[in-house]
Amino acid sequence: SSTSRGLGDVYKRQHLFSHGKTYGLLLAASLFLFGSCAIGEDSETWESSVRNAQLVSPEITETSFSTVTNLDGSEDVKLVWPVVPGAGGYAFSLSVVDDPENPEVLVTDSIIDGCSVTFKKREDTKYEVSIKALGNEKMNNKEAEMPTLYTYSTLVPAQAIPVGQEIGEYINSHLIPSDAEQGFELEAGQTYYLNTLIDFGLNTVTFRGDKVNRPIVIVGKEGGIMTQGGLKLKFINFDCTEMTTEIGLLGLGKNPDSSLSTEALGYKAAGANQDGYVINNPVIIQECMIKNLKNSLLYGNKKPWSLRDFRVVDCIVQLNNSGSNSILNLYGANPTNGLIKNLTVRNSTFVNIVKNSSGYFIRYANSSNAQPKKIFGDNDNSMNLTFESNTLCKTMSNKDFGNNMPNTNTITTILKNNIFYDVFRVYQHANTQGPRTFLNNTIWGVDGGTPNSNDTGGRKDSNGNPIATEENPGFTEPFSELNLDLPNGGLSLKPTGTISSTIGDPRWLE
Numbered sequence: 001s002s003t004s005r006g007l008g009d010v011y012k013r014q015h016l017f018s019h020g021k022t023y024g025l026l027l028a029a030s031l032f033l034f035g036s037c038a039i040g041e042d043s044e045t046w047e048s049s050v051r052n053a054q055l056v057s058p059e060i061t062e063t064s065f066s067t068v069t070n071l072d073g074s075e076d077v078k079l080v081w082p083v084v085p086g087a088g089g090y091a092f093s094l095s096v097v098d099d100p101e102n103p104e105v106l107v108t109d110s111i112i113d114g115c116s117v118t119f120k121k122r123e124d125t126k127y128e129v130s131i132k133a134l135g136n137e138k139m140n141n142k143e144a145e146m147p148t149l150y151t152y153s154t155l156v157p158a159q160a161i162p163v164g165q166e167i168g169e170y171i172n173s174h175l176i177p178s179d180a181e182q183g184f185e186l187e188a189g190q191t192y193y194l195n196t197l198i199d200f201g202l203n204t205v206t207f208r209g210d211k212v213n214r215p216i217v218i219v220g221k222e223g224g225i226m227t228q229g230g231l232k233l234k235f236i237n238f239d240c241t242e243m244t245t246e247i248g249l250l251g252l253g254k255n256p257d258s259s260l261s262t263e264a265l266g267y268k269a270a271g272a273n274q275d276g277y278v279i280n281n282p283v284i285i286q287e288c289m290i291k292n293l294k295n296s297l298l299y300g301n302k303k304p305w306s307l308r309d310f311r312v313v314d315c316i317v318q319l320n321n322s323g324s325n326s327i328l329n330l331y332g333a334n335p336t337n338g339l340i341k342n343l344t345v346r347n348s349t350f351v352n353i354v355k356n357s358s359g360y361f362i363r364y365a366n367s368s369n370a371q372p373k374k375i376f377g378d379n380d381n382s383m384n385l386t387f388e389s390n391t392l393c394k395t396m397s398n399k400d401f402g403n404n405m406p407n408t409n410t411i412t413t414i415l416k417n418n419i420f421y422d423v424f425r426v427y428q429h430a431n432t433q434g435p436r437t438f439l440n441n442t443i444w445g446v447d448g449g450t451p452n453s454n455d456t457g458g459r460k461d462s463n464g465n466p467i468a469t470e471e472n473p474g475f476t477e478p479f480s481e482l483n484l485d486l487p488n489g490g491l492s493l494k495p496t497g498t499i500s501s502t503i504g505d506p507r508w509l510e
Contacts, residue, residue: 050086052140055133057148058082058090058115065152068118075121077154081131082115084144088136089113097128097151099212124211124234127152156206156232158183161192167217168196175203183208186215186236195220197245202229202257204281209235211287216484219243226301228253228260230281233288237484241292241320248296248325252279252305262375270377274337274369276304278376284311289489291482292320300330304337304365306375311344316489316505318351318482319395324358327395330365331404337369339406341376342384349391349493349505353479357398362429364404371406383411385429391493391504393421393479402429409433415441419473419495419504426467441468442500473500 058081068076084090090112096104106119111134132147161170161184171184181204186192188210194217198207205227209215216237224245225231233250240249256277262268265278283298290297297317298310310328319327327350330338343362350361364370373381383406395401401423411434420426420443430436474496482489493508495501502509 048086048139050139050141053086054142055084055087055135055144057131057133057144057146058084060129060131060148060150062152064150067121076118077121077127077152078116078118079129079152080116081148084133086136086139086141087133088138088141088143089134090115091130091132091134091147092117093130093147094119095128096122097126103128121154123154124208125154127154155208156181156183158185158206158208160185160187163187163190163192165192166196167192167194168198168223171198171200171207172196175200175205177201178203180204181206185209186217188213189215191216191218193218193220194223194225196222197247198225199253200225200227200229200231201253202259204230206232206234207236208232209237211235214287214289219249221245224251225249226251226253227283228257228277228279228305230279230283232282232284232286234284234286235288237289237291238293239291239484240294241481243294246295246325247299247301248329249290249293250283250285250297251299251301252303252307254301254303256303256305267375267377267380270379271373271381272375272377274304274374275335276306276333276337276375278306278308280308282309282311283307284309284313285315286311287314289316289318289482289484291318291484291489293317294320294323295325296327296329298328298330299325300333300338300365302332302334304333304335305330306338307340309342309344310340311346312348313344313346315348316351316482316491317348318353318479318489318491320353320481321359322354322356326360326363326403328362329359331363333365335369336366337375338365339370339372339375339383340385341372341380341382344384344386344388345390346386346388347390347506349491349507350393350395351391351479351491351493352394352396353481355394355398356396359396360399360403361392361395361401361423362405363402364406367404367406370404371408372410373408381410383408383434384414385411385432386414387416387418388414389417389504389506391419391421391495391508392423393475393493395423397422398424400425400428405429405432407432413437415439415467417441417503418468419500420444420468421473421475430467436465438465438467440499440503442471442473442497442503443468444470444472469499471497471499473497473504 094107130147133144135143183206260277372383411432
């Protein structure tokens with residue numbers, strides 16, 4: 001704008017860096033898109049009438065922030081503040097304060113010639129913003145004595161669950177039927193109890209703890225979680241030692257709502273031929289540790305459920321599962337259909353501390369009816385199965401990795417940078433007709449999962465393409481149950497093989 005020229009002249013006299021560090025401005029150039037602001041009338045000769053003044057930093061409120069969606073789908077945060085008449089610019093600083101004791105400084109005292117900045121948006125992050133009005137020698141205005149500080153969060157607003165409250169009872173009585181996403185939050189570092197079944201119903205919910213100091217949830221015999229509206233479980237450590245419910249930790253609704261049927265959602269009109277139910281909102285388990293899980297991590301409750309987007313990211317899941325309940329379990333549905341359209345398991349560890357000859361890692365109800373076309377129709381006929389940078393031990397040692405998996409050319413399968421240790425018949429998950437990427441995976445059989453002489457134990461797919469290289473990662477057994485009071489649950493899975501020492505769950509490579 002015309003007024004930016006005036007500010008630019010001031011910066012030149014101050015050599016651009018008189019109030020900050022060269023590092024700060026250069027870093028800002030890579031992180032920010034600088035805006036400008038109108039300080040007064042739209043005239044190149046306009047100057048503020050404020051002279052000989054002590055300036056005050058601009059006010060910032062929640063409404064000063066907005067989200068900007070880029071063409072590639074990524075998001076930025078735009079911060080706009082009111083002009084301070086007579087200022088010679090603004091010193092801007094930005095830090096991540098998820099851990100207030102150890103802030104992550106992103107920008108320090110970067111000089112802004114304008115009234116807005118745009119920075120990359122991180123999910124579930126707390127920022128501290130600092131803006132200080134700078135002086136103007138020409139007008140004899142002094143810089144503000146103090147900057148304006150504001151804490152901005154990209155976390156979903158959440159109700160805090162009081163320590164001492166049984167989680168299921170509290171949530172079930174405080175859940176508000178709504179189309180908007182809502183949140184429930186546990187206090188950092190505290191221990192809670194879940195002795196009943198949480199039913200989030202059709203509501204889209206974030207249920208979270210603290211990123212830095214996760215709370216522990218002790219799940220009782222009847223404890224568990226159900227959803228049919230989409231759910232994000234984040235930053236919580238679950239102790240499932242006492243849990244006996246069939247649904248395992250996370251179940252899909254026992255009584256599917258008719259609004260989620262393939263008929264109501266328009267999929268049957270688009271070519272689907274199955275009467276099922278679809279959860280289109282994401283279901284995500286992120287940055288959690290799960291101890292002594294005896295049954296499924298995800299359970300379809302024997303209903304014909306399909307998920308558009310299911311993710312397990314940055315988790316440690318320790319099972320004590322010797323039974324027939326598979327880890328991702330959509331088996332037993334009536335009618336026999338259901339699938340996960342976009343499945344992502346990334347940067348995670350799965351360890352079973354017992355031998356299992358009955359359950360699978362992933363199991364659908366029917367191979368033919370798990371084809372995406374039969375649920376999502378002709379216009380949405382695709383499926384993505386991604387396992388990337390995971391360490392999987394004894395899941396399962398004596399039973400196929402996948403069961404009733406669909407086999408069609410609209411499925412994209414990616415297995416990349418994974419360690420399969422005592423995992424049987426990985427190919428049962430990977431034998432699809434669509435594009436397949438197998439890269440930097442290792443496999444080692446110990447008890448029941450040993451690849452046999454013709455490689456059908458897991459190292460090659462049906463076309464003879466290598467899935468994994470046979471290599472011992474050097475893990476020490478027996479594996480023990482997690483100690484949720486210790487970093488990474490006290491588990492140590494640092495691989496030592498030539499390939500395996502560079503792949504798997506990244507936490508073990510540090």
